[in-house]
Amino acid sequence: MNTTDYLRQQQAEITEHHVYLGLSKLADNDHNRVTLKKIADDELKHYHIWKKITGKDVEPNKSKVRRYISLARIFGLNFSLKLMESGEVNAQALYEEAKILLPEVGNIQSEEEQHELELIGILKDNRLSYVGAIVLGLNDALVELTGTLTGLTFAFGNNQVIGITGLIMGIAAALSMASSGYLASQEDEEVKDINPIIAAVYTGLAYLITVFLLVAPYFIFSNGMVALGVMLVITLLIIGGYNYYISVAKEVSFKKRFLSMASISIGVAAISFVIGFVVKKYFGFDL
Template identity: 50%
Template structure:
């Protein structure tokens, strides 16, 4: 077996970095297991934590020293799990597992590290099937609320901007329209989920997720018109807010579901901004042809 003093200086630095990653991830998985309510999920997390710790000790045979975990990374993933859900935190960890597998693959002359690489591959499969989290069960309802609010409400506010030409009036009209639309969407989701059997989803919860997602979007998009008197400037800030919401949500969705962020973000952004542009032109046309100057 290659001993630690026979490693090149670069290999030694790399192995110490691998050690730090392994012990950090072991502690992260232990922390996640401590907040996971499902017994099966908890056991799997602790199994992976034990494997990560064994990887640490294998690497220690080559470096001959202990390495402290990254407290910053440990706290980061624990807080992410608390705030955004254990699935989101685990999927980010999964990307780290892939990096570890690639790191170990190049050491083909070390059987121990090839075994580590194989175990890292297995981790990905375990993690994909690991979590059954309620918030992801209702992700479709959140998508419905956000998509509808971003497409319809962005368009409505853009249309109101030229049709009304008063930021406070736009904010008032938009708020009334948005709240009514949120209640309507929540009711529709309740009836839809109930008629379809819900696939394990509760109609009332599905309606709440849809309504809340819609209302949060309404508040974010109306706020610029409350704070900014210049309607064109308010419109610009509103569109920026819409783009930010689209980016944040689709990043979360892409990580949690393992889908392409770029594809989802582009589709949603193009759709929302296209409707906003068309509505803006419609508002301008109606104002011109009717001669009404609010």
């Protein structure tokens, strides 16, 4: 263990002080606000302990502070805090080694472990209760739209027709899925903290946003194959982005979920390609 490692940890402490302080201002209740403020104060105390050890001042990583606070604004405290937790594994290894020579580091480690316990009460984001509703809208839209647009691309030759057809079908399906989400949540008496109306909104919005993103290439590009390729790339980006969020927020495997959703969407697109090719060849559609 060398001074560079200590300085790196010292910077982490002052950075986390500013992050927790910023997150405390975003907390939606007094308990969470007080808890995060207390942790921020502890991180500042830890910074000064490391400062006594290194004899140097260190500036916080301002870009990291901005990133975590911005992520919390967009995705909620749960996501930002979980992402911070995932980076503390290396710190634990440093504490174990450093406290042999520096007993005060053992106190830092104990307080960090206490922070984990205090954060358990905060790491409950109501949005995660609606993950099922979001998956219902997102997955259904990805499977249906990638299949429909792929089939239409090979059946028809006019991107405007394909885009408008996909848009109309998508909007109608989004309203249908929102209704289904509402009825499904109403019938699920076991889940007490889910509001059927909010579940329906999440399902419908997830579907609708996906529809707009997937049909957009057909209004931007005149070449059907280019639009199809861009649409499939967007499909994989949506799947990747969503599963990254879930993998962090719920601590589940990103790779397993990503491959599952991607294989279903691409598989349906491949089948639709065959159907569209057959329809165009034997029925002679050329719009």
